[in-house]
Amino acid sequence: MKKITSVLLVVLLVALMVTGCGSSATNNPPSAGTNTETPKDGFEIALITDKGNIDDKSFNQGSWEGVVEFAEANTITHKYYKPEEASDTGYLAAIDLAVAGGAKVIVTPGFLFEVPIFEAQTRYPEVKFILLDGTPHTADYKTFETKENVASVLYAEEESGYLAGYAAVMDGMTKLGFMGGMAVPAVQAFGYGYLQGAEAAAAELGLADGAISAIYHYTGDFAETDTNKATAKTMYQGGTELIFACGGSVGKSVMSAAAEADKKVIGVDVDQRYDSETVITSATKGLRASVVQVLESIYKTDSWSTFSGKTTYFDAKNDGIGLPTVVLDQPDGNPFDRFQKFTKEQYAKAYATLVDGAVDPIRTITVADPNGYATADELVSGLKLAIVKVEVR
Structure with a gap:
Protein backbone atom coordinates (compact mmCIF):
# COMPACT_ATOMS: atom_id res chain seq x y z
CA MET A 1 0.00 0.00 0.00
CA LYS A 2 2.83 2.40 0.87
CA LYS A 3 4.48 1.67 -2.50
CA ILE A 4 1.24 2.39 -4.39
CA THR A 5 0.74 5.61 -2.46
CA SER A 6 4.31 6.73 -3.28
CA VAL A 7 3.79 6.13 -6.98
CA LEU A 8 0.57 8.12 -6.94
CA LEU A 9 2.31 10.98 -5.18
CA VAL A 10 5.07 11.05 -7.84
CA VAL A 11 2.52 11.18 -10.64
CA LEU A 12 0.65 13.96 -8.85
CA LEU A 13 3.81 16.02 -8.36
CA VAL A 14 4.76 15.66 -12.03
CA ALA A 15 1.25 16.71 -13.05
CA LEU A 16 1.55 19.83 -10.94
CA MET A 17 4.80 20.77 -12.68
CA VAL A 18 3.43 20.50 -16.21
CA THR A 19 0.34 21.62 -18.07
CA GLY A 20 -0.91 19.28 -20.77
CA CYS A 21 -2.99 20.26 -23.76
CA GLY A 22 -3.88 18.65 -27.02
CA SER A 23 -6.27 16.37 -28.79
CA SER A 24 -6.95 12.76 -29.44
CA ALA A 25 -7.74 11.65 -32.96
CA THR A 26 -10.00 14.62 -33.66
CA ASN A 27 -10.09 17.46 -36.15
CA ASN A 28 -8.99 20.14 -33.68
CA PRO A 29 -6.66 22.71 -35.26
CA PRO A 30 -3.04 22.71 -34.04
CA SER A 31 -3.65 25.82 -31.97
CA ALA A 32 -6.80 24.60 -30.25
CA GLY A 33 -5.07 23.17 -27.20
CA THR A 34 -8.32 21.82 -25.78
CA ASN A 35 -8.36 18.90 -23.37
CA THR A 36 -10.42 15.89 -24.36
CA GLU A 37 -11.46 12.85 -22.43
CA THR A 38 -8.44 10.62 -21.90
CA PRO A 39 -8.69 7.41 -23.94
CA LYS A 40 -8.55 4.11 -22.07
CA ASP A 41 -4.91 3.50 -23.02
CA GLY A 42 -3.88 7.15 -22.87
CA PHE A 43 -2.37 9.21 -25.69
CA GLU A 44 0.04 7.20 -27.82
CA ILE A 45 1.92 9.97 -29.64
CA ALA A 46 2.99 13.02 -27.63
CA LEU A 47 4.71 16.28 -28.47
CA ILE A 48 6.44 18.42 -25.85
CA THR A 49 6.62 22.12 -26.70
CA ASP A 50 9.75 24.19 -26.06
CA LYS A 51 9.68 27.79 -24.78
CA GLY A 52 7.06 28.76 -27.35
CA ASN A 53 3.39 27.92 -27.73
CA ILE A 54 1.77 25.34 -29.97
CA ASP A 55 0.41 28.12 -32.20
CA ASP A 56 3.73 29.96 -32.52
CA LYS A 57 3.49 29.92 -36.33
CA SER A 58 6.97 28.43 -36.17
CA PHE A 59 8.78 25.35 -34.87
CA ASN A 60 6.26 24.02 -32.35
CA GLN A 61 3.31 24.46 -34.68
CA GLY A 62 5.07 23.00 -37.72
CA SER A 63 6.10 19.91 -35.75
CA TRP A 64 2.65 19.49 -34.18
CA GLU A 65 1.00 19.71 -37.59
CA GLY A 66 3.07 16.71 -38.64
CA VAL A 67 1.90 14.76 -35.59
CA VAL A 68 -1.74 15.71 -36.21
CA GLU A 69 -1.56 14.87 -39.91
CA PHE A 70 -0.17 11.40 -39.32
CA ALA A 71 -2.14 10.55 -36.21
CA GLU A 72 -5.50 11.60 -37.60
CA ALA A 73 -4.87 9.75 -40.88
CA ASN A 74 -4.09 6.60 -38.92
CA THR A 75 -6.52 7.03 -36.01
CA ILE A 76 -3.83 7.20 -33.35
CA THR A 77 -4.42 9.14 -30.13
CA HIS A 78 -2.15 12.14 -29.68
CA LYS A 79 -1.57 15.04 -27.33
CA TYR A 80 0.83 17.91 -26.74
CA TYR A 81 2.28 18.97 -23.41
CA LYS A 82 3.55 22.44 -22.56
CA PRO A 83 6.14 22.40 -19.74
CA GLU A 84 5.44 24.73 -16.86
CA GLU A 85 9.16 25.48 -16.62
CA ALA A 86 11.48 26.08 -19.61
CA SER A 87 14.42 24.12 -18.24
CA ASP A 88 15.94 20.65 -18.49
CA THR A 89 14.02 19.72 -15.35
CA GLY A 90 10.77 21.09 -16.74
CA TYR A 91 11.19 19.28 -20.05
CA LEU A 92 11.96 16.00 -18.32
CA ALA A 93 8.88 16.45 -16.12
CA ALA A 94 6.79 16.87 -19.26
CA ILE A 95 8.30 13.73 -20.75
CA ASP A 96 7.56 11.86 -17.51
CA LEU A 97 3.95 13.01 -17.68
CA ALA A 98 3.62 12.01 -21.34
CA VAL A 99 4.94 8.52 -20.61
CA ALA A 100 2.64 8.23 -17.61
CA GLY A 101 -0.15 9.28 -19.97
CA GLY A 102 0.50 6.39 -22.34
CA ALA A 103 2.98 7.85 -24.83
CA LYS A 104 4.88 5.31 -26.89
CA VAL A 105 6.36 7.94 -29.25
CA ILE A 106 7.42 11.41 -28.12
CA VAL A 107 8.32 14.26 -30.48
CA THR A 108 10.52 17.02 -29.08
CA PRO A 109 11.02 20.10 -31.27
CA GLY A 110 14.26 21.96 -30.83
CA PHE A 111 17.80 21.97 -29.49
CA LEU A 112 16.54 22.73 -25.98
CA PHE A 113 15.67 19.04 -25.68
CA GLU A 114 19.17 17.74 -26.34
CA VAL A 115 20.08 17.31 -22.66
CA PRO A 116 16.64 16.08 -21.51
CA ILE A 117 16.55 13.46 -24.27
CA PHE A 118 20.07 12.31 -23.34
CA GLU A 119 18.64 11.32 -19.97
CA ALA A 120 15.16 10.26 -21.12
CA GLN A 121 16.49 7.80 -23.71
CA THR A 122 17.97 5.72 -20.87
CA ARG A 123 15.11 6.29 -18.43
CA TYR A 124 12.52 5.10 -20.97
CA PRO A 125 14.16 2.57 -23.32
CA GLU A 126 10.75 1.31 -24.49
CA VAL A 127 9.70 4.77 -25.74
CA LYS A 128 10.74 6.07 -29.14
CA PHE A 129 11.88 9.71 -29.25
CA ILE A 130 11.99 11.95 -32.32
CA LEU A 131 14.38 14.81 -31.52
CA LEU A 132 14.09 17.60 -34.06
CA ASP A 133 16.94 20.03 -34.57
CA GLY A 134 19.26 18.41 -32.06
CA THR A 135 21.44 15.52 -30.92
CA PRO A 136 21.42 14.10 -27.37
CA HIS A 137 24.33 15.11 -25.13
CA THR A 138 25.25 15.86 -21.54
CA ALA A 139 24.93 19.38 -20.17
CA ASP A 140 28.69 19.88 -20.34
CA TYR A 141 28.83 18.74 -24.00
CA LYS A 142 31.44 16.13 -23.10
CA THR A 143 29.35 13.11 -24.03
CA PHE A 144 27.19 12.70 -27.13
CA GLU A 145 25.12 9.56 -27.54
CA THR A 146 22.05 8.74 -29.60
CA LYS A 147 20.57 5.45 -28.44
CA GLU A 148 18.54 3.08 -30.62
CA ASN A 149 15.25 4.49 -29.32
CA VAL A 150 16.07 7.99 -30.57
CA ALA A 151 15.89 9.49 -34.06
CA SER A 152 17.88 12.72 -34.27
CA VAL A 153 16.71 14.97 -37.11
CA LEU A 154 18.64 18.02 -38.30
CA TYR A 155 17.95 20.43 -41.16
CA ALA A 156 20.24 22.22 -43.58
CA GLU A 157 19.15 25.71 -42.51
CA LYS A 285 12.19 23.46 -42.82
CA GLY A 286 10.23 20.36 -43.69
CA LEU A 287 9.03 20.02 -40.10
CA ARG A 288 5.69 18.48 -40.90
CA ALA A 289 7.12 16.25 -43.62
CA SER A 290 10.04 14.99 -41.54
CA VAL A 291 7.82 14.19 -38.55
CA VAL A 292 5.42 12.29 -40.80
CA GLN A 293 8.26 10.42 -42.47
CA VAL A 294 9.75 9.23 -39.18
CA LEU A 295 6.33 8.27 -37.80
CA GLU A 296 5.68 6.27 -40.96
CA SER A 297 8.92 4.37 -40.34
CA ILE A 298 7.54 3.35 -36.95
CA TYR A 299 3.95 2.55 -37.77
CA LYS A 300 3.74 1.74 -41.47
CA THR A 301 6.99 0.74 -43.17
CA ASP A 302 8.77 -1.06 -40.34
CA SER A 303 11.90 0.97 -41.12
CA TRP A 304 12.64 2.63 -37.78
CA SER A 305 16.24 1.45 -38.19
CA THR A 306 16.60 4.02 -40.98
CA PHE A 307 16.49 6.77 -38.36
CA SER A 308 17.20 5.15 -35.00
CA GLY A 309 20.47 5.67 -33.19
CA LYS A 310 21.72 8.24 -35.69
CA THR A 311 21.34 11.77 -37.01
CA THR A 312 19.51 12.27 -40.29
CA TYR A 313 19.82 15.52 -42.23
CA PHE A 314 16.86 16.83 -44.19
CA ASP A 315 18.06 19.12 -46.97
CA ALA A 316 17.34 20.08 -50.57
CA LYS A 317 18.07 16.55 -51.76
CA ASN A 318 15.17 15.08 -49.79
CA ASP A 319 12.89 18.15 -49.83
CA GLY A 320 13.81 18.96 -46.26
CA ILE A 321 14.15 22.72 -46.79
CA GLY A 322 13.07 25.42 -49.21
CA LEU A 323 10.84 28.40 -49.91
CA PRO A 324 7.08 27.75 -50.14
Whole structure:
Protein backbone atom coordinates (compact mmCIF):
# COMPACT_ATOMS: atom_id res chain seq x y z
CA MET A 1 0.00 0.00 0.00
CA LYS A 2 2.83 2.40 0.87
CA LYS A 3 4.48 1.67 -2.50
CA ILE A 4 1.24 2.39 -4.39
CA THR A 5 0.74 5.61 -2.46
CA SER A 6 4.31 6.73 -3.28
CA VAL A 7 3.79 6.13 -6.98
CA LEU A 8 0.57 8.12 -6.94
CA LEU A 9 2.31 10.98 -5.18
CA VAL A 10 5.07 11.05 -7.84
CA VAL A 11 2.52 11.18 -10.64
CA LEU A 12 0.65 13.96 -8.85
CA LEU A 13 3.81 16.02 -8.36
CA VAL A 14 4.76 15.66 -12.03
CA ALA A 15 1.25 16.71 -13.05
CA LEU A 16 1.55 19.83 -10.94
CA MET A 17 4.80 20.77 -12.68
CA VAL A 18 3.43 20.50 -16.21
CA THR A 19 0.34 21.62 -18.07
CA GLY A 20 -0.91 19.28 -20.77
CA CYS A 21 -2.99 20.26 -23.76
CA GLY A 22 -3.88 18.65 -27.02
CA SER A 23 -6.27 16.37 -28.79
CA SER A 24 -6.95 12.76 -29.44
CA ALA A 25 -7.74 11.65 -32.96
CA THR A 26 -10.00 14.62 -33.66
CA ASN A 27 -10.09 17.46 -36.15
CA ASN A 28 -8.99 20.14 -33.68
CA PRO A 29 -6.66 22.71 -35.26
CA PRO A 30 -3.04 22.71 -34.04
CA SER A 31 -3.65 25.82 -31.97
CA ALA A 32 -6.80 24.60 -30.25
CA GLY A 33 -5.07 23.17 -27.20
CA THR A 34 -8.32 21.82 -25.78
CA ASN A 35 -8.36 18.90 -23.37
CA THR A 36 -10.42 15.89 -24.36
CA GLU A 37 -11.46 12.85 -22.43
CA THR A 38 -8.44 10.62 -21.90
CA PRO A 39 -8.69 7.41 -23.94
CA LYS A 40 -8.55 4.11 -22.07
CA ASP A 41 -4.91 3.50 -23.02
CA GLY A 42 -3.88 7.15 -22.87
CA PHE A 43 -2.37 9.21 -25.69
CA GLU A 44 0.04 7.20 -27.82
CA ILE A 45 1.92 9.97 -29.64
CA ALA A 46 2.99 13.02 -27.63
CA LEU A 47 4.71 16.28 -28.47
CA ILE A 48 6.44 18.42 -25.85
CA THR A 49 6.62 22.12 -26.70
CA ASP A 50 9.75 24.19 -26.06
CA LYS A 51 9.68 27.79 -24.78
CA GLY A 52 7.06 28.76 -27.35
CA ASN A 53 3.39 27.92 -27.73
CA ILE A 54 1.77 25.34 -29.97
CA ASP A 55 0.41 28.12 -32.20
CA ASP A 56 3.73 29.96 -32.52
CA LYS A 57 3.49 29.92 -36.33
CA SER A 58 6.97 28.43 -36.17
CA PHE A 59 8.78 25.35 -34.87
CA ASN A 60 6.26 24.02 -32.35
CA GLN A 61 3.31 24.46 -34.68
CA GLY A 62 5.07 23.00 -37.72
CA SER A 63 6.10 19.91 -35.75
CA TRP A 64 2.65 19.49 -34.18
CA GLU A 65 1.00 19.71 -37.59
CA GLY A 66 3.07 16.71 -38.64
CA VAL A 67 1.90 14.76 -35.59
CA VAL A 68 -1.74 15.71 -36.21
CA GLU A 69 -1.56 14.87 -39.91
CA PHE A 70 -0.17 11.40 -39.32
CA ALA A 71 -2.14 10.55 -36.21
CA GLU A 72 -5.50 11.60 -37.60
CA ALA A 73 -4.87 9.75 -40.88
CA ASN A 74 -4.09 6.60 -38.92
CA THR A 75 -6.52 7.03 -36.01
CA ILE A 76 -3.83 7.20 -33.35
CA THR A 77 -4.42 9.14 -30.13
CA HIS A 78 -2.15 12.14 -29.68
CA LYS A 79 -1.57 15.04 -27.33
CA TYR A 80 0.83 17.91 -26.74
CA TYR A 81 2.28 18.97 -23.41
CA LYS A 82 3.55 22.44 -22.56
CA PRO A 83 6.14 22.40 -19.74
CA GLU A 84 5.44 24.73 -16.86
CA GLU A 85 9.16 25.48 -16.62
CA ALA A 86 11.48 26.08 -19.61
CA SER A 87 14.42 24.12 -18.24
CA ASP A 88 15.94 20.65 -18.49
CA THR A 89 14.02 19.72 -15.35
CA GLY A 90 10.77 21.09 -16.74
CA TYR A 91 11.19 19.28 -20.05
CA LEU A 92 11.96 16.00 -18.32
CA ALA A 93 8.88 16.45 -16.12
CA ALA A 94 6.79 16.87 -19.26
CA ILE A 95 8.30 13.73 -20.75
CA ASP A 96 7.56 11.86 -17.51
CA LEU A 97 3.95 13.01 -17.68
CA ALA A 98 3.62 12.01 -21.34
CA VAL A 99 4.94 8.52 -20.61
CA ALA A 100 2.64 8.23 -17.61
CA GLY A 101 -0.15 9.28 -19.97
CA GLY A 102 0.50 6.39 -22.34
CA ALA A 103 2.98 7.85 -24.83
CA LYS A 104 4.88 5.31 -26.89
CA VAL A 105 6.36 7.94 -29.25
CA ILE A 106 7.42 11.41 -28.12
CA VAL A 107 8.32 14.26 -30.48
CA THR A 108 10.52 17.02 -29.08
CA PRO A 109 11.02 20.10 -31.27
CA GLY A 110 14.26 21.96 -30.83
CA PHE A 111 17.80 21.97 -29.49
CA LEU A 112 16.54 22.73 -25.98
CA PHE A 113 15.67 19.04 -25.68
CA GLU A 114 19.17 17.74 -26.34
CA VAL A 115 20.08 17.31 -22.66
CA PRO A 116 16.64 16.08 -21.51
CA ILE A 117 16.55 13.46 -24.27
CA PHE A 118 20.07 12.31 -23.34
CA GLU A 119 18.64 11.32 -19.97
CA ALA A 120 15.16 10.26 -21.12
CA GLN A 121 16.49 7.80 -23.71
CA THR A 122 17.97 5.72 -20.87
CA ARG A 123 15.11 6.29 -18.43
CA TYR A 124 12.52 5.10 -20.97
CA PRO A 125 14.16 2.57 -23.32
CA GLU A 126 10.75 1.31 -24.49
CA VAL A 127 9.70 4.77 -25.74
CA LYS A 128 10.74 6.07 -29.14
CA PHE A 129 11.88 9.71 -29.25
CA ILE A 130 11.99 11.95 -32.32
CA LEU A 131 14.38 14.81 -31.52
CA LEU A 132 14.09 17.60 -34.06
CA ASP A 133 16.94 20.03 -34.57
CA GLY A 134 19.26 18.41 -32.06
CA THR A 135 21.44 15.52 -30.92
CA PRO A 136 21.42 14.10 -27.37
CA HIS A 137 24.33 15.11 -25.13
CA THR A 138 25.25 15.86 -21.54
CA ALA A 139 24.93 19.38 -20.17
CA ASP A 140 28.69 19.88 -20.34
CA TYR A 141 28.83 18.74 -24.00
CA LYS A 142 31.44 16.13 -23.10
CA THR A 143 29.35 13.11 -24.03
CA PHE A 144 27.19 12.70 -27.13
CA GLU A 145 25.12 9.56 -27.54
CA THR A 146 22.05 8.74 -29.60
CA LYS A 147 20.57 5.45 -28.44
CA GLU A 148 18.54 3.08 -30.62
CA ASN A 149 15.25 4.49 -29.32
CA VAL A 150 16.07 7.99 -30.57
CA ALA A 151 15.89 9.49 -34.06
CA SER A 152 17.88 12.72 -34.27
CA VAL A 153 16.71 14.97 -37.11
CA LEU A 154 18.64 18.02 -38.30
CA TYR A 155 17.95 20.43 -41.16
CA ALA A 156 20.24 22.22 -43.58
CA GLU A 157 19.15 25.71 -42.51
CA GLU A 158 22.05 27.22 -44.42
CA GLU A 159 20.43 26.01 -47.66
CA SER A 160 17.03 27.45 -46.80
CA GLY A 161 18.64 30.74 -45.72
CA TYR A 162 20.66 30.76 -48.94
CA LEU A 163 17.49 30.59 -51.03
CA ALA A 164 15.93 33.43 -49.01
CA GLY A 165 18.92 35.74 -49.48
CA TYR A 166 19.20 34.81 -53.14
CA ALA A 167 15.51 35.57 -53.75
CA ALA A 168 15.68 38.94 -51.97
CA VAL A 169 18.57 40.26 -54.05
CA MET A 170 17.29 38.81 -57.31
CA ASP A 171 14.06 40.66 -56.56
CA GLY A 172 16.00 43.92 -56.51
CA MET A 173 16.56 44.54 -52.81
CA THR A 174 19.93 45.93 -51.79
CA LYS A 175 19.42 46.88 -48.12
CA LEU A 176 18.89 43.72 -46.10
CA GLY A 177 18.43 42.94 -42.44
CA PHE A 178 18.72 39.82 -40.31
CA MET A 179 17.18 39.47 -36.85
CA GLY A 180 18.01 36.11 -35.31
CA GLY A 181 16.99 34.94 -31.86
CA MET A 182 19.80 33.34 -29.89
CA ALA A 183 23.06 32.48 -31.66
CA VAL A 184 22.42 28.74 -31.62
CA PRO A 185 23.59 26.53 -34.52
CA ALA A 186 20.27 26.50 -36.40
CA VAL A 187 19.84 30.30 -36.26
CA GLN A 188 23.48 30.88 -37.15
CA ALA A 189 23.13 28.58 -40.17
CA PHE A 190 20.04 30.43 -41.38
CA GLY A 191 21.86 33.76 -41.14
CA TYR A 192 25.07 32.53 -42.75
CA GLY A 193 23.14 31.03 -45.63
CA TYR A 194 21.13 34.23 -46.05
CA LEU A 195 24.27 36.31 -46.53
CA GLN A 196 25.77 33.76 -48.92
CA GLY A 197 22.60 33.65 -51.02
CA ALA A 198 22.58 37.44 -51.24
CA GLU A 199 26.24 37.37 -52.32
CA ALA A 200 25.54 34.75 -55.01
CA ALA A 201 22.61 36.66 -56.46
CA ALA A 202 24.56 39.92 -56.45
CA ALA A 203 27.43 38.24 -58.29
CA GLU A 204 25.00 36.80 -60.83
CA LEU A 205 23.59 40.28 -61.39
CA GLY A 206 27.08 41.73 -61.81
CA LEU A 207 26.83 44.15 -58.90
CA ALA A 208 29.89 45.97 -57.58
CA ASP A 209 31.59 45.18 -54.28
CA GLY A 210 29.68 46.74 -51.40
CA ALA A 211 26.51 47.16 -53.46
CA ILE A 212 24.49 45.12 -50.97
CA SER A 213 24.31 46.16 -47.31
CA ALA A 214 23.17 43.88 -44.52
CA ILE A 215 22.52 44.65 -40.85
CA TYR A 216 23.05 41.52 -38.77
CA HIS A 217 21.55 41.26 -35.28
CA TYR A 218 20.74 38.67 -32.60
CA THR A 219 17.96 39.59 -30.17
CA GLY A 220 19.06 37.17 -27.44
CA ASP A 221 15.57 35.66 -27.13
CA PHE A 222 12.76 34.08 -29.13
CA ALA A 223 10.00 36.36 -27.88
CA GLU A 224 7.58 38.96 -29.18
CA THR A 225 8.61 42.08 -27.30
CA ASP A 226 8.44 45.85 -27.59
CA THR A 227 12.24 45.90 -27.65
CA ASN A 228 12.40 43.59 -30.66
CA LYS A 229 9.77 45.62 -32.45
CA ALA A 230 11.72 48.81 -31.71
CA THR A 231 14.90 47.23 -33.08
CA ALA A 232 13.16 46.28 -36.31
CA LYS A 233 11.55 49.72 -36.54
CA THR A 234 14.95 51.38 -36.21
CA MET A 235 16.37 49.19 -38.95
CA TYR A 236 13.49 50.00 -41.28
CA GLN A 237 13.75 53.71 -40.53
CA GLY A 238 17.44 53.51 -41.44
CA GLY A 239 16.60 52.28 -44.92
CA THR A 240 16.46 48.51 -44.53
CA GLU A 241 13.98 47.16 -47.05
CA LEU A 242 13.63 43.62 -45.80
CA ILE A 243 14.34 41.73 -42.57
CA PHE A 244 14.82 37.98 -42.33
CA ALA A 245 13.12 37.32 -38.98
CA CYS A 246 14.72 34.15 -37.68
CA GLY A 247 13.76 33.72 -34.05
CA GLY A 248 10.38 32.16 -33.38
CA SER A 249 8.03 34.80 -32.00
CA VAL A 250 10.61 37.51 -32.75
CA GLY A 251 9.01 37.38 -36.17
CA LYS A 252 5.76 38.77 -34.81
CA SER A 253 7.62 41.85 -33.59
CA VAL A 254 9.30 42.29 -36.96
CA MET A 255 6.04 41.87 -38.87
CA SER A 256 4.38 44.50 -36.71
CA ALA A 257 7.20 46.96 -37.37
CA ALA A 258 7.17 46.15 -41.09
CA ALA A 259 3.43 46.77 -41.35
CA GLU A 260 3.84 50.23 -39.84
CA ALA A 261 6.83 51.06 -42.04
CA ASP A 262 5.40 49.50 -45.23
CA LYS A 263 8.45 47.25 -45.49
CA LYS A 264 8.97 43.51 -46.02
CA VAL A 265 9.78 40.37 -44.01
CA ILE A 266 11.07 36.88 -44.71
CA GLY A 267 9.55 34.32 -42.35
CA VAL A 268 11.19 31.19 -40.97
CA ASP A 269 10.60 27.49 -40.26
CA VAL A 270 7.06 27.39 -41.70
CA ASP A 271 5.24 29.41 -44.36
CA GLN A 272 4.34 32.63 -42.54
CA ARG A 273 2.66 34.44 -45.43
CA TYR A 274 -0.68 33.77 -43.73
CA ASP A 275 0.38 35.76 -40.66
CA SER A 276 1.10 39.07 -42.36
CA GLU A 277 0.91 40.71 -45.76
CA THR A 278 4.47 41.90 -45.11
CA VAL A 279 5.87 38.37 -45.47
CA ILE A 280 7.05 37.87 -49.04
CA THR A 281 8.36 34.33 -48.48
CA SER A 282 9.71 32.07 -45.74
CA ALA A 283 12.88 30.03 -45.29
CA THR A 284 11.22 26.80 -44.28
CA LYS A 285 12.19 23.46 -42.82
CA GLY A 286 10.23 20.36 -43.69
CA LEU A 287 9.03 20.02 -40.10
CA ARG A 288 5.69 18.48 -40.90
CA ALA A 289 7.12 16.25 -43.62
CA SER A 290 10.04 14.99 -41.54
CA VAL A 291 7.82 14.19 -38.55
CA VAL A 292 5.42 12.29 -40.80
CA GLN A 293 8.26 10.42 -42.47
CA VAL A 294 9.75 9.23 -39.18
CA LEU A 295 6.33 8.27 -37.80
CA GLU A 296 5.68 6.27 -40.96
CA SER A 297 8.92 4.37 -40.34
CA ILE A 298 7.54 3.35 -36.95
CA TYR A 299 3.95 2.55 -37.77
CA LYS A 300 3.74 1.74 -41.47
CA THR A 301 6.99 0.74 -43.17
CA ASP A 302 8.77 -1.06 -40.34
CA SER A 303 11.90 0.97 -41.12
CA TRP A 304 12.64 2.63 -37.78
CA SER A 305 16.24 1.45 -38.19
CA THR A 306 16.60 4.02 -40.98
CA PHE A 307 16.49 6.77 -38.36
CA SER A 308 17.20 5.15 -35.00
CA GLY A 309 20.47 5.67 -33.19
CA LYS A 310 21.72 8.24 -35.69
CA THR A 311 21.34 11.77 -37.01
CA THR A 312 19.51 12.27 -40.29
CA TYR A 313 19.82 15.52 -42.23
CA PHE A 314 16.86 16.83 -44.19
CA ASP A 315 18.06 19.12 -46.97
CA ALA A 316 17.34 20.08 -50.57
CA LYS A 317 18.07 16.55 -51.76
CA ASN A 318 15.17 15.08 -49.79
CA ASP A 319 12.89 18.15 -49.83
CA GLY A 320 13.81 18.96 -46.26
CA ILE A 321 14.15 22.72 -46.79
CA GLY A 322 13.07 25.42 -49.21
CA LEU A 323 10.84 28.40 -49.91
CA PRO A 324 7.08 27.75 -50.14
CA THR A 325 5.97 26.56 -53.56
CA VAL A 326 2.22 26.26 -52.95
CA VAL A 327 -0.49 28.41 -51.42
CA LEU A 328 -2.66 26.48 -48.98
CA ASP A 329 -6.31 26.13 -50.03
CA GLN A 330 -5.49 27.74 -53.38
CA PRO A 331 -4.54 25.06 -55.94
CA ASP A 332 -3.82 27.76 -58.52
CA GLY A 333 -2.27 30.22 -56.06
CA ASN A 334 1.11 31.78 -56.75
CA PRO A 335 3.45 31.64 -53.72
CA PHE A 336 5.80 34.10 -55.45
CA ASP A 337 3.15 36.79 -55.95
CA ARG A 338 4.62 39.07 -53.28
CA PHE A 339 7.91 39.43 -55.12
CA GLN A 340 8.38 42.19 -57.68
CA LYS A 341 10.68 40.25 -60.00
CA PHE A 342 11.71 36.90 -58.56
CA THR A 343 9.90 33.99 -60.19
CA LYS A 344 9.17 30.35 -59.52
CA GLU A 345 11.40 29.45 -62.47
CA GLN A 346 14.35 31.32 -60.97
CA TYR A 347 13.70 29.59 -57.68
CA ALA A 348 13.65 26.15 -59.29
CA LYS A 349 16.98 26.86 -60.95
CA ALA A 350 18.58 27.98 -57.68
CA TYR A 351 17.13 25.00 -55.82
CA ALA A 352 18.57 22.62 -58.41
CA THR A 353 22.09 23.90 -57.69
CA LEU A 354 21.67 22.80 -54.07
CA VAL A 355 20.35 19.40 -55.08
CA ASP A 356 23.19 18.64 -57.50
CA GLY A 357 25.83 20.06 -55.16
CA ALA A 358 26.94 22.86 -57.49
CA VAL A 359 26.27 25.18 -54.54
CA ASP A 360 27.18 24.08 -51.02
CA PRO A 361 26.62 26.90 -48.52
CA ILE A 362 28.90 27.17 -45.50
CA ARG A 363 27.11 26.12 -42.31
CA THR A 364 29.64 27.08 -39.63
CA ILE A 365 32.43 29.61 -39.31
CA THR A 366 35.01 30.32 -36.63
CA VAL A 367 33.61 32.76 -34.09
CA ALA A 368 35.71 33.98 -31.16
CA ASP A 369 32.81 34.98 -28.92
CA PRO A 370 31.82 32.00 -26.69
CA ASN A 371 28.14 32.89 -27.14
CA GLY A 372 28.40 32.58 -30.91
CA TYR A 373 28.04 36.24 -31.84
CA ALA A 374 30.12 36.82 -34.96
CA THR A 375 31.76 40.13 -35.77
CA ALA A 376 31.37 41.73 -39.16
CA ASP A 377 34.93 40.74 -40.07
CA GLU A 378 34.28 37.13 -39.08
CA LEU A 379 31.16 37.04 -41.21
CA VAL A 380 32.86 38.60 -44.22
CA SER A 381 35.98 36.44 -44.10
CA GLY A 382 34.28 33.22 -43.00
CA LEU A 383 31.54 33.44 -45.63
CA LYS A 384 33.77 34.90 -48.36
CA LEU A 385 31.65 38.01 -48.86
CA ALA A 386 32.68 40.87 -51.13
CA ILE A 387 29.57 42.39 -52.65
CA VAL A 388 27.64 42.13 -49.38
CA LYS A 389 28.79 44.70 -46.80
CA VAL A 390 27.88 43.65 -43.24
CA GLU A 391 27.16 45.73 -40.15
CA VAL A 392 26.67 43.89 -36.85
CA ARG A 393 24.45 45.40 -34.17
